[in-house]
Amino acid sequence: MTTTTAASAEPGERTVRKSSPGAARGPRRTGRIKRIGLPYLLLLPALVLELLVHLVPMVIGIVMSFKELTQFYIRDWGTAPWAGFDNYSVSVHFDEPVGEALLHSFFVTIGFTLLSVGLCWLIGTAAAIYMQDTFRGRGILRALFLVPYALPVYAAVITWVFMFQHDNGLVNHVLHDQLHLTDKPSFWLIGDNSFYALLTVSVWKGWPFAFLIVMAGLQNIPGELYEAAALDGAGLWQQLRRITLPSLRPVNQVLVLVLFLWTFNDFNTPFVLFGKTAPEAADLISVHIYQASFVTWNFGTGSAMSVLLLLFLLVVTGVYLLLTSRGRKTADV
Amino acid sequence: MSSTTTHRSPMAPPRSFLWSRRIFLTLLTGFVLVPVYVMVSSSLKPLADVSGKFRWLPSGLTLRPYIDIWSTVPLAKYFANSLIVAGAATICSVVIAVFSAYAVSRYSFRGKRVFTVTVLSTQMFPGILFLLPLFLIYVNIGNATGIALFGSRGGLILTYLTFSLPFSIWMLIGYFDSVPRDLDEAALVDGCGPLGALFRVVVPAAIPGIVAVAVYAFMTAWGEVLFASVMTNDDTRTLAVGLQGYSTLNDVYWNQIMAASLVVSVPVVAGFLLLQRYLVAGLTAGAVK
Numbered sequence: 210m211t212t213t214t215a216a217s218a219e220p221g222e223r224t225v226r227k228s229s230p231g232a233a234r235g236p237r238r239t240g241r242i243k244r245i246g247l248p249y250l251l252l253l254p255a256l257v258l259e260l261l262v263h264l265v266p267m268v269i270g271i272v273m274s275f276k277e278l279t280q281f282y283i284r285d286w287g288t289a290p291w292a293g294f295d296n297y298s299v300s301v302h303f304d305e306p307v308g309e310a311l312l313h314s315f316f317v318t319i320g321f322t323l324l325s326v327g328l329c330w331l332i333g334t335a336a337a338i339y340m341q342d343t344f345r346g347r348g349i350l351r352a353l354f355l356v357p358y359a360l361p362v363y364a365a366v367i368t369w370v371f372m373f374q375h376d377n378g379l380v381n382h383v384l385h386d387q388l389h390l391t392d393k394p395s396f397w398l399i400g401d402n403s404f405y406a407l408l409t410v411s412v413w414k415g416w417p418f419a420f421l422i423v424m425a426g427l428q429n430i431p432g433e434l435y436e437a438a439a440l441d442g443a444g445l446w447q448q449l450r451r452i453t454l455p456s457l458r459p460v461n462q463v464l465v466l467v468l469f470l471w472t473f474n475d476f477n478t479p480f481v482l483f484g485k486t487a488p489e490a491a492d493l494i495s496v497h498i499y500q501a502s503f504v505t506w507n508f509g510t511g512s513a514m515s516v517l518l519l520l521f522l523l524v525v526t527g528v529y530l531l532l533t534s535r536g537r538k539t540a541d542v
Numbered sequence: 543m544s545s546t547t548t549h550r551s552p553m554a555p556p557r558s559f560l561w562s563r564r565i566f567l568t569l570l571t572g573f574v575l576v577p578v579y580v581m582v583s584s585s586l587k588p589l590a591d592v593s594g595k596f597r598w599l600p601s602g603l604t605l606r607p608y609i610d611i612w613s614t615v616p617l618a619k620y621f622a623n624s625l626i627v628a629g630a631a632t633i634c635s636v637v638i639a640v641f642s643a644y645a646v647s648r649y650s651f652r653g654k655r656v657f658t659v660t661v662l663s664t665q666m667f668p669g670i671l672f673l674l675p676l677f678l679i680y681v682n683i684g685n686a687t688g689i690a691l692f693g694s695r696g697g698l699i700l701t702y703l704t705f706s707l708p709f710s711i712w713m714l715i716g717y718f719d720s721v722p723r724d725l726d727e728a729a730l731v732d733g734c735g736p737l738g739a740l741f742r743v744v745v746p747a748a749i750p751g752i753v754a755v756a757v758y759a760f761m762t763a764w765g766e767v768l769f770a771s772v773m774t775n776d777d778t779r780t781l782a783v784g785l786q787g788y789s790t791l792n793d794v795y796w797n798q799i800m801a802a803s804l805v806v807s808v809p810v811v812a813g814f815l816l817l818q819r820y821l822v823a824g825l826t827a828g829a830v831k
Contacts, residue, residue, distance in 0.1 A: 247736055251645035252657060254638045255707060262704040263664040266675035273675065286678055336570060339563045342555065350567065352815050357574055359814035361765040363782050364803035368577045371584065371592075371796055379580055382596040413573065425822050445559055474668035477767040495670045503772070508674055515671040522666055 267519075274512035283508065296513035307501075311514060313489070314497040318473060321404065321493060325411045326468045330461075332412070333419025338453060341427055351424075358417035366481035369410045373397035398483060403491040411478055415471075419464060426460030427453070462533045466526065473522070494518060585801035592796040607801035611788075614798055619777075620784030621806065627695050627780060628763035631702035635710055635759045636752060638703070643714030644740050648726070658715070665708040669768050676701065677772065693775040701769050706759035713758075717751030718744055753820040757813065764810050781806045 273286065274296050282289035302308040336354060340347055357365060372379040381394040397406040434452050443451065476495040479487050485504055487496045498518070502511030584592050585607055587600040611617050645651075646658060680691035691697035725747065726739040734742060745752065770782040785806070788799045814821075 248645040248649040248651040248654075251641040255642040255661070255711065256657070258638070258700070258704050258707065259661060259664060261679070262676060262701055263667070263672065264660070266672045266679060267667070269675035269678065270671055283678075332570065335566060339566055350571065352818070353571065354574060355815065355818055356578060356811060359761065359811045360807050361761075361782070361810060363765065363767055363785055364581075364807045365577065367785060367799060367803055368581045371800065372577065372580055374596075377592065377594060377596055377796070379576070379596045386595070413577070421822060428822075445555060470666045474666075474670075476669055477765070480767055480771075495668050498668075498670045499673075499768070502670075502674055511674065515668070519667060519671060522668075523663075526663075526666055 270512050271516055273508060274516045276509050278507075278509035278512070280506040280508075286508075289509075292509055296509045297517070299510055300513050300517060307510065310492075311497065314492045314494050317404070317490065317492055318494040321408060321411070321491070322469060322473045324408055325415060325472050326465065328408075328412045329415040329419045329468055329472075330465060332416040333421075334423050334457075336416075336420050337423035337427055338449065340424070341453075354420055355417050357414050358421070360414075362414070362477040363481050365414055366410055366478055369406070369413070370398065370482060373406050399488050401490045403483065403488040407479060407482060407491040407493075410482060411472065411475065414478065415468065419468065422460060422464045423457060426457050430456045466529055470522065470526070581800050581804055581807075584797055585804050587797050589793075589795065589797055592800075593793075607795075607797040608805070610795075611798045611802045611805065614795060615784055615787035615802075617781075617784065617802060617805075620779055620781045623695065623774075623778055624764060624780040624782075624806070627698050627702065628760050630695075630699045631706070631763040632756050632759040634699070635703040635706045636756050639707060639710035639714050639755060640740070640745065640752065642711045643718050644744060646711070646715050647718035648723070648736075648744075658711075661708045661711055664704075665712075669705075672701075673768060673772060676769075680773075692773060693778060695778050698769065698773055698778070698780070701773070702763040702766060703759070705766070706755075706762045710755040710759060713755055714748070714751055717748045721747040750820040750823040753817055754823070757817050757821055761810055761814065 275292060275294070276282075276286070276289040277292040277295070278286060278289045299305070299307050300311055303312045340351060371377075375381060375394055375396055378397070380397060381391075384390045385394045395402055397403065430452065434456075435448055438448050438452055474495055475493065476499065479491060479493045479496045480499075483491065483496070485496075486500055487493065494514075498511050498514045501514060502508050583598075583600055586603045586605070588602060588604050588606065591597065591601050642661075646654060677692065680697050684690050684692055689696075691700065721744050726743045729739040729743045730736065765782065767782045770780045774780060774783060785799065785802055788795045788802065
């Protein structure tokens with residue numbers, strides 16, 4: 210019985226005395242029904258909330274996507290006429306304006322997400338690995354690097370909005386006035402440049418999370434591995450390739466998935482950066498759906514788009530989990 | 543878990559490594575710091591300075607923006623709203639997550655897998671998906687019961703606490719799993735009820751994870767924009783929406799915007815930096831298994 214040894218690690222001496230052999234059957238004393246019901250009781254608050262705020266709205270959202278839901282029916286949405294698959298066919302008719310815009314927004318989001326996640330991962334991992342050893346100022350640097358992550362989105366993004374201003378922004382001042390890289394000051398929050406503006410802000414805000422997770426992952430790698438490798442004559446580069454990166458693999462699998470979902474679904478950053486209507490080059494899907502619902506007042510179409518987005522995310526996540534779990538299995542063999 | 547736990551290779555790294563590290567970390571520090579510098583320096587500039595061409599150094603320093611921010615918009619009210627909403631959402635979400643994670647970590651029961659998968663998968667759904675249905679539900683509940691959820695702080699609290707809940711439960715399950723089961727079994731033997739075991743043994747042992755979850759929940763609520771901008775009215779407006787008030791038709795008070803941004807950021811950033819080692823520890827045990 211391990212109970213005794215573990216209990217003796219606890220401060221309470223009472224525990225040690227009582228957990229003599231035989232008494233370990235103690236939990237049985239609690240009533241059977243109580244024991245069976247207890248986990249459900251503990252889960253109840255979370256369950257009720259999840260139902261109210263996530264699952265029921267999702268079902269309603271799906272129902273809404275089959276309705277002709279415009280602002281006229283919003284007060285009493287149950288009475289809105291059925292639309293069948295109309296909202297869906299409008300959304301996926303890619304040669305018509307609504308569908309074309311959705312498809313465009315989808316590709317912008319994919320490109321943006323891949324670039325942003327890739328850069329966040331790269332910068333975060335590099336920083337974590339460079340800071341694996343102790344050196345002077347490491348603690349300060351680490352705290353500093355977490356600042357973008359800790360800042361509230363609107364405060365951080367609004368600062369970037371200021372920096373991207375056409376006339377009085379830092380970016381144009383540096384690129385045009387100081388470095389003379391551009392013929393005339395550029396617009397960053399409208400037009401094609403807005404994609405890069407969004408990407409910059411997203412990476413600035415997002416990489417510290419990768420840094421944090423990879424740092425946590427690095428702490429789990431036993432130091433002996435490096436010592437043994439160093440004794441065998443493995444250089445830093447080989448240690449990185451043979452020990453660090455493979456050990457980080459399970460961490461990275463979770464990290465990349467989480468970063469992907471967060472970036473793909475990000476609403477706050479583009480919304481604060483551009484407002485209710487994003488420029489075409491940076492028209493991320495969540496803002497696009499928001500605009501379809503709350504600016505053009507077509508909630509039915511907006512819901513259909515949301516459901517399509519959800520299906521896409523389910524498929525991507527499913528495939529990703531399948532691939533990574535298979536990878537993990539083969540790695541074990 | 544102190545910051546010095548990771549020693550790596552016993553031999554000194556080569557010069558080339560040191561140089562590449564120096565260059566990389568310097569560039570990265572610049573990237574991180576420039577917006578912070580802009581925020582701080584602009585908040586101390588007179589309006590003429592921030593309306594004209596950008597300049598690295600202010601022509602004169604003034605604390606005026608820090609005084610004016612409170613009267614240009616009712617910042618104190620927004621601040622209080624944010625504090626109430628984020629605080630309440632954090633407390634509720636931590637308590638609920640502790641119970642759920644304890645159930646999942648310590649008991650086997652029918653539907654356990656369904657529960658964890660469902661909770662986790664809500665993480666991946668875009669917030670925009672819930673916005674309109676939730677708005678309708680809150681309005682309906684309001685009409686049926688008279689409980690005002692739409693436009694009230696209560697509705698926002700309810701919404702926010704479920705946003706942080708999946709991640710919190712997920713992290714705490716991992717954290718509770720790392721607390722040796724024998725410890726709370728011993729407490730049960732000792733005559734504690736399951737809740738006694740939870741609060742006397744598991745919770746104290748999992749404090750870093752719980753702190754991490756609380757920090758995360760607070761930051762999520764403090765920084766949320768979408769629901770705050772749709773679901774609040776003049777009285778319940780949070781900082782996320784309130785900061786937009788500094789741009790008027792005539793003027794954009796950039797110095798005040800920066801001052802206000804700084805003021806609303808300081809509590810979270812300070813709290814985060816103070817507690818970040820718990821967050822790292824929590825992530826080690828929870829998210830990163």
